[in-house]
Amino acid sequence: MGTAAKLGVTSYTTPSDREVVITRVVDAPRELVWKVWTSPEHIPRWLVGPPGWTMPVCEMDLRPGGKWRYVWRQGDGTEMTLSGLVREVVPPSRLVTTERWGPEWPETLNTMALTEAEGLTTITLTVLYPSKDARDAALQTGMKEGMEAGFARLDALLRSLVEGN
Amino acid sequence: MSSDQLSLIFAALADPTRRAILARLAAGVASVKQLSAPFAMSGPAVSKHLRVLERAGLVARSRERQLRPRRLKPGPLKKVADWAESYRRFWEPSFQRLDAYLHQLKETEKKHGHRS
Numbered sequence: 212m213g214t215a216a217k218l219g220v221t222s223y224t225t226p227s228d229r230e231v232v233i234t235r236v237v238d239a240p241r242e243l244v245w246k247v248w249t250s251p252e253h254i255p256r257w258l259v260g261p262p263g264w265t266m267p268v269c270e271m272d273l274r275p276g277g278k279w280r281y282v283w284r285q286g287d288g289t290e291m292t293l294s295g296l297v298r299e300v301v302p303p304s305r306l307v308t309t310e311r312w313g314p315e316w317p318e319t320l321n322t323m324a325l326t327e328a329e330g331l332t333t334i335t336l337t338v339l340y341p342s343k344d345a346r347d348a349a350l351q352t353g354m355k356e357g358m359e360a361g362f363a364r365l366d367a368l369l370r371s372l373v374e375g376n
Numbered sequence: 377m378s379s380d381q382l383s384l385i386f387a388a389l390a391d392p393t394r395r396a397i398l399a400r401l402a403a404g405v406a407s408v409k410q411l412s413a414p415f416a417m418s419g420p421a422v423s424k425h426l427r428v429l430e431r432a433g434l435v436a437r438s439r440e441r442q443l444r445p446r447r448l449k450p451g452p453l454k455k456v457a458d459w460a461e462s463y464r465r466f467w468e469p470s471f472q473r474l475d476a477y478l479h480q481l482k483e484t485e486k487k488h489g490h491r492s
Binding site for chain 1: 474476
């Protein structure tokens with residue numbers, strides 16, 4: 212918040228109780244970023260999360276009301292599916308979708324916005340949860356899955372905060 | 377943790393001097409004077425940064441001694457680390473792949489002229 216995003220640095224903020232905003236600047240024109248972000252031909256080439264994951268299924272019906280579905284396969288063979296509906300498509304600047312991990316998860320409204328300046332494109336992802344409780348619950352579940360090393364990661368965070376800026 | 381507390385922490389972490397102070401305190405307690413030394417800043421300027429860090433719950437002062445050395449309170453920072461971690465775990469490697477992929481596409485376009 213307030214600080215200008217830099218190339219190669221991802222920023223994570225919580226502008227309200229229900230939102231998480233992720234910002235990243237990439238070195239490419241907006242049209243190219245749009246294409247790579249929205250087309251099933253390109254998405255599995257980069258949206259693959261941690262090392263060892265692949266995206267064997269990528270469906271995107273890029274029009275209002277269209278369905279989308281991504282399936283990731285992790286190193287141990289377990290799969291994870293994310294799906295939803297397309298709400299709004301404004302090439303090459305704005306994509307609004309709903310997103311759900313499964314029936315027991317809250318549905319989020321995701322807005323992806325692209326702005327271009329001097330050849331660089333800023334990607335702003337806003338994830339809106341239905342309630343603060345839903346957001347906190349989702350974050351805590353994500354944490355349980357991701358967190359064991361605790362303080363080792365704290366050290367890594369401190370290092371990245373100092374070195375990355 | 378409330379959103380307000382998260383906001384205070386993010387605001388505190390937004391400043392490079394304050395991050396450097398936290399990194400120094402991660403290595404052990406330090407007095408205001410010790411903290412001022414590497415930054416070419418006056419004691420009052422460092423104290424101001426420390427107040428922001430204290431408000432965010434990231435730094436505490438020990439009361440038992442006259443120098444009142446400051447120490448890191450890692451709890452809230454760990455919460456932010458946990459919080460960001462769930463997103464970072466997924467997005468950081470994806471964005472790195474995106475950077476490389478965009479670079480590759482731009483090179484291809486340069487070689488072959490513009491593709492549809």
